[in-house]
Amino acid sequence: MKKLLTIFLLFCLTSSASGQFFMPKQKPILGRQVNWAHPLSNGLKFLMLGNEGSGSKVFDLSGNGNTGTFGAGAASPIWVPG
Numbered sequence: 442m443k444k445l446l447t448i449f450l451l452f453c454l455t456s457s458a459s460g461q462f463f464m465p466k467q468k469p470i471l472g473r474q475v476n477w478a479h480p481l482s483n484g485l486k487f488l489m490l491g492n493e494g495s496g497s498k499v500f501d502l503s504g505n506g507n508t509g510t511f512g513a514g515a516a517s518p519i520w521v522p523g
Contacts, residue, residue, distance in 0.1 A: 475502060494520050 475482065488502040497517065501507040511518045 485503045487507045489499055497511045499509040
């Protein structure tokens with residue numbers, strides 16, 4: 442249920458005013474702007490789109506500064522297309 446809610450939240454927050462929507466399980470386009478006027482963005486604590494495709498940094502797009510770094514070795518992320 443949490444995964445579905447997260448996908449729905451990203452869908453709502455990144456849909457453009459021009460009516461372009463993303464299909465479920467499709468990540469938003471890199472550089473896509475968040476719709477901060479949407480009611481679901483109220484009180485947002487952390488937002489990671491997860492569409493970077495490489496790297497070890499986690500960027501928080503909520504504006505709260507909750508950034509971080511993935512671990513190394515076994516804790517390192519494996520980026521896959523999709």
